[in-house]
Structure formats: structure tokens, C-alpha cells
Amino acid sequence: MPIYNINDNKLTQIKKVNFKNERELQRLTENNLEELFNLKFIESEFQVDNLRIDTLAYSEETNSFVIIEYKNTKNFSVIDQGYSYLALLLNNKAEFVLKYNQVLNENAGKEDFDFSQTRVMFIAPSYTTYQLKSVEFSDIPFELWKVSKFSNNTVLFNQINNSQAVASISQISTGDKKQSITKEIKKYSEEDLFENKDSIELYTTLKERILTEFEDIEIVITKLYAVFKVNKKIIASVTPLSKSLKMHVNAKRLDDYKNLCKDVSNIGHWGVGDYELKLQSEKDFDYFLELFSQSYEEKL
Structure with missing residues (x-):
């Protein structure tokens, strides 16, 4: 058209x-x-x-x-x-x-x-x-x-x-x-990333919420983690653990008013972002999505 x-x-x-x-x-x-x-x-x-x-x-x-x-x-x-x-x-x-x-x-x-x-x-x-x-x-x-x-x-x-x-x-x-x-050479999939990990269901639910609540999200799967992006810029990454998800929020500044994030800016780690927190269940989603939203707005 x-x-x-x-x-x-x-x-x-x-x-x-x-x-x-x-x-x-x-x-x-x-x-x-x-x-x-x-x-x-x-x-x-x-x-x-x-x-x-x-x-x-x-x-x-x-x-x-x-x-x-x-x-x-x-x-x-x-x-x-x-x-x-x-x-x-x-x-x-x-x-x-x-x-x-x-x-x-x-x-x-x-x-x-x-x-x-x-x-x-x-x-x-x-x-x-x-x-x-x-x-x-x-x-x-x-x-x-x-x-x-x-x-x-x-x-x-x-x-x-x-x-x-x-x-x-x-x-x-x-x-x-x-x-x-x-x-x-291997192009990795979500199935590869979460192979033998029980956290796949937790990730799937989190992904659905992110895609529902935020526009123009792109998901890229790498060998060790998945990244959520907007405008080609990384918002957060998720590294699968056996029964939980390790999240890294990629933001210059983050209002972590509950003090649940660990500062890993000077620590070697898998994933992209200096603010690290763990998601154990869907109860943790709401607060994480507040942090996710801050990084999302920063990238627009």
C-alpha cells in the first residue's frame, strides 16, 4: 500500500x-x-x-x-x-x-x-x-x-x-x-536453552505477559540466555535455572524500591544488565515487570 x-x-x-x-x-x-x-x-x-x-x-x-x-x-x-x-x-x-x-x-x-x-x-x-x-x-x-x-x-x-x-x-x-x-555453527532455540530445565513453564508464562503488556518486543535466543529487546536495545535477559529464572535488567538507573536486585556491574555474569534478581514463581512477576517497564521506557 x-x-x-x-x-x-x-x-x-x-x-x-x-x-x-x-x-x-x-x-x-x-x-x-x-x-x-x-x-x-x-x-x-x-x-x-x-x-x-x-x-x-x-x-x-x-x-x-x-x-x-x-x-x-x-x-x-x-x-x-x-x-x-x-x-x-x-x-x-x-x-x-x-x-x-x-x-x-x-x-x-x-x-x-x-x-x-x-x-x-x-x-x-x-x-x-x-x-x-x-x-x-x-x-x-x-x-x-x-x-x-x-x-x-x-x-x-x-x-x-x-x-x-x-x-x-x-x-x-x-x-x-x-x-x-x-x-x-548452531542457531539456538528456546527448546535448546531450556533443555532439561523445569523453569520452561515459568518462562513461557512470563514471556506471554511481557508480549501482552509491552509493544514491539523482540526476543533473541542465545546459547546461555534469552534477551528481550525494543528498538534493537536490550531491556532485560533471562538465564534459565533448574526451577527458577535469573533475570538481569539492563538499565542505567533503576528504582528498586524493594531492594530485591543485586548489583553485578563489577561481577562477571551470564546475561545482559547490571541489576540481577531471581524469579521463583508467578508471584514475583508484578514487581519484575515494574523494573522491566523502567528499562523499556529508557529504550524508547
Whole structure:
């Protein structure tokens, strides 16, 4: 449906316009990586073993690298190119870690990264039906983002969601190289996170309340915890325990008037946020949601 601009009660249609080239799209994305995707920029045109990565980024949420590829044409294979990039990273971990240390002035080793949560993002103005169908798996580590530029100097980044997919990429024959990558790279689900944990029912009830009471919530599942986000910014994270949930509220300031939160800002911990509290039952939800709301409002 067309979008219109309102001027003196008159409507003028806002039309789509083309990017000049892939480089224009790349510069726009790289200059706004944190705003768009909550990622840290590492390197543009990063080259290893005769392959060049358009943008190398890093995700603090998953402690892993993110590879971004831009396309202004439709004649490319998402699967083949995506797996080639993953193979490049897994076979050259030291080079990626070295570049991370050089850019961010860190001294990390390979063991400090979770390579199993590496993902590849494709960003393009459009995709073919074949490309869309090729990533319809529940556990494939690729994301397709459609970007639209408009005549009123605005832009829209929209992830093409395959959350309804139930098939696993491991169920089909993908070749020796792809099978070896699939064993090391894993896209985690709620079932993986809560495996053998009785707290899954408590989490499910909490999730339903959050999604009911707050708008535009995005849930991201990592290897060790789940995060609730709005505007790509983390509100809180939940780490499953055997029968309870360990919550971390990610806020600059928090009015914890019941003094139930533990300050973990100077303590190493799984999860995102400096305020930690435990939820034992649904009776704990109301107060936690008050804290959640403070962080939510901060991120709007």
C-alpha cells in the first residue's frame, strides 16, 4: 500500500528510489551499525584467503562475529555464499580475533569468543523467491534483510522473518563442507536453552505477559540466555535455572524500591544488565515487570 506525506491536509505519495550502488548501501549501514543492529563495527572489506567480507561486525549479545554482505542485484546464492563465509571464519579464527583486538584495542584469545553463534546477514533491496525459500529452515545461521530507500530521504530496514520454519538444515544433504559447518555453527532455540530445565513453564508464562503488556518486543535466543529487546536495545535477559529464572535488567538507573536486585556491574555474569534478581514463581512477576517497564521506557 502506498505511503503518503501530509502537507496542508494534502497527500503526496512517497515513492521508492534506488540506491546508487552497493557501496552507498554499505556506507549507510556501517555508519549506523549500533543504531540498526546493536553491533560493533570491526572492518570494512576484510580480506582473508582471497575472499573479501563486505562488513565484519561483533555482537556483544552472543559474543560472536557477524558477517554482513550487501547486494544490489538478485543473481547470487544465499546458501553457497553464506556457507563460504562461515567456512572462511571457522578455518581462520586467529585472523578474525587479531583484527578484533587491533580495532577495539583488546587482548582476547580465540577461546574468548563463541564461534558457534556466528551468523551471516544479507542486506539487499529485494530477493527472488528462490533466495527466500533457500533459508526457510529453523536453524540456519543466515538472516535476510530487505532495505528500502524513499524519496523523502528515509530508509527502512526490515528482516524477512522465517520464524514459522520447522525444518532443520541438518535433515537434508548439504555436502561435506556444509555438514561440518552445521556441526559447529548452531542457531539456538528456546527448546535448546531450556533443555532439561523445569523453569520452561515459568518462562513461557512470563514471556506471554511481557508480549501482552509491552509493544514491539523482540526476543533473541542465545546459547546461555534469552534477551528481550525494543528498538534493537536490550531491556532485560533471562538465564534459565533448574526451577527458577535469573533475570538481569539492563538499565542505567533503576528504582528498586524493594531492594530485591543485586548489583553485578563489577561481577562477571551470564546475561545482559547490571541489576540481577531471581524469579521463583508467578508471584514475583508484578514487581519484575515494574523494573522491566523502567528499562523499556529508557529504550524508547
